[in-house]
Amino acid sequence: MMEYVLVPGLFTGSQVWRATAEKLTGRGAKTHLVPLGSAADLETHIARVVETIDAIGATTDERDIVLVGHDYGMHPAVGAADRRANRIARIVYVDTAPVQDGAAALATLADQEVRERFAASDGTTGELPPPPREEWQRWGSTAGLSDEDLDLLTTSAAAQPLGTLTQPLRLTGEAESLPSTGVLCAESGATIATLRMLMSFGDPMFASLSRPDVTFFELPTGHWPMLSCPEELADVLLAAAAGQGTSLVTPEEAPETPAYLRPFLLDVPQVPRERCGNIDLYVPEGAETTARPAIVFVHGGPVPAGVEPTPRDWTTFTSYARYAAEQGVIGVTLDHRLHDVSAYPTAAEDLAAAVAEVRADPRVDGDRIALWFFSGSGPMTAPWLRETPPWLRCLAACYPIMAPLPGWGVNDPRFRPAEAVAGGGTVPFVLVRAGLETSAVAATVAEFVAAAEASGTPLELLDVPDGHHGFEGLDHTDDARNAVREAMRRVVERLGSE
Structure with missing residues (x-):
């Protein structure tokens, strides 16, 4: 059974993963929640994920870890995978795009108003305050969330240090060939059909998605599936560890005419x-x-x-x-x-x-x-x-x-x-x-x-x-x-x- 390392996203702490972790544990898996905390920069968050990985059977080199990240959490997750590639069996992206060397999280995660606000500053100091309860939808679809889920998001939210969002992710390339899985949340607008259309444009950014060991699942929910459908997300994470999911282009088929x-x-x-x-x-x-x-x-x-x-x-x-x-x-x-x-x-x-x-x-x-x-x-x-x-x-x-x-x-x-x-x-x-x-x-x-x-x-x-x-x-x-x-x-x- 794989070990699951779960990395939270923007404004959220490890508690956001608790319901999904309980579902995984109930199926015999081992889970590890990463408390990123209020670190000043991305490198410190990466180090905390690395510490979690090293604490899991630190003497073995077996690829026994499924590393799961949600929105901003993919940056420290991928950064850690780059530093401990020999331990990672699969990287799972939850409702977020692939991250690349030199990318800063702010460009992909913050809403347009925030991006423009910090474009003219160095963006290395200060904090991005969490949204009030009625404005979570600015950061992702809230479809599927109950009132209790929104209460949890709001009461447990913490400010995000700007340095974690503006510091570019630096990768050596060690994790580029690792298998990966994308969990697409349809109410956010991400679907397998959409990805296939984007691939048909020939954008180099999507070329890596055509490998047979890159798979995808869709969930009919919004941006926080670990709250809105933890059981279904747990099922997907287990299936991802087994190499299941939809490949955008299998070795046996040529890309279809769009x-x-x-x-x-x-x-x-x-x-x-x-x-x-x-x-x-x-x-x-x-x-x-x-x-x-x-x-x-x-x-x-x-x-x-x-x-x-x-x-x-x-x-x-x-x-x-x-x-x-x-x-x-x-x-x-x-x-x-x-x-x-x-x-x-x-x-x-x-x-x-x-x-x-x-x-x-x-x-x-x-x-x-x-x-x-x-x-x-x-x-x-x-x-x-x-x-x-x-x-x-x-x-x-x-x-x-x-x-x-x-x-x-x-x-x-x-x-x-x-x-x-x-x-x-x-x-x-x-x-x-x-x-x-x-x-x-x-x-x-x-x-x-x-x-x-x-x-x-x-x-x-x-x-x-x-x-x-x-x-x-x-x-x-x-x-x-x-x-x-x-x-x-x-x-x-x-x-x-x-």
Whole structure:
């Protein structure tokens, strides 16, 4: 039986692991809770994890330890694994991304406001105070937590020394080849499907996740599964120690073509593109003599910089643009710089500039424009809902993420469509929902729909009951085809005539 070393995360002490440790102990495992305490820097926390490891059969070199970390706790955990790699059988990441040499925890754990607050300072002294009870959701999804769990988090929380968050993690590489497991918490927005999509972008950060000894589990809960579902988490930790879990890419299978590059669910004409800077136009015949309305299709994200092909050339968006041209409307695709969850302001500026360029084209009727958003571009609808120009005739969205997800740490109020629409929107909004959407994304859509209906916004809902996120390349069903046709019909109808 493996020995489990459990490392707590931000603001929390070892007591946060007690319920899970009891479940593991009840199944015959040995557990060790690491009291990180109020050390001034990351290296001191690493040393405390190393001390715990050394106290476990210090004379043996057998790999008998499963090292488990939660959010910030992964930094001292991985640091300790790097120094005692000969003792570690597996590293388990609980609702947090892989950590790398030179990385500081602040960049990945703190919310946007905190990151910006300490960006201009040396950040080596002082403390980050724990959140009050009603603000834990700023640090992760609280889905699944009971009132008692929130009370425990709040009453036992301690300030986090800034030095532990700003000191870069220094690794020798000794632990790079160790087996690892990620425990994904779906209510935080992390799923195996999401990781596979990110891997398809070719981001080097995710290359290490394709090894067969890197596995994943999903839990239908929020950021603190050791409190919300300790028994299920214990089961996962036991299974991880046995090498179980889902591999993103097994040795027997090649990476699948991502959904956005697969054939479109409708046959569309091969309308040629016209490339103008970071936008492409798909122009129907006759636009040279009669100005036409335009639909700008806005890709989601974040999409890492340097991805090839870029989103405006993805099959999903070129097909929508060609389909629009078939309806007599100019279809537009673009590339914007939503390369990171903090880049919504930059991406919004790119979109505004692209729309201005489209409206200035003499073949476009600048008074008849629609914007159609997809997936992670959903928050970018908020500025247009808040201040709708008279030439914007319609907004549309397919399987949108309608608010930054809990795990993103983004709290910019400019990109919260539910808040933007609460004042009463006037622009028609056509929203296509995927019935098999992840729960975290579906919750953002439900919040937006409730706000829109309460404010009297002209919202038109279309559903694909058996559709997945990105259904155009995944679900070639009658329901999906009909939803796309009907959505296009309604948007074109809202564009109207002069």
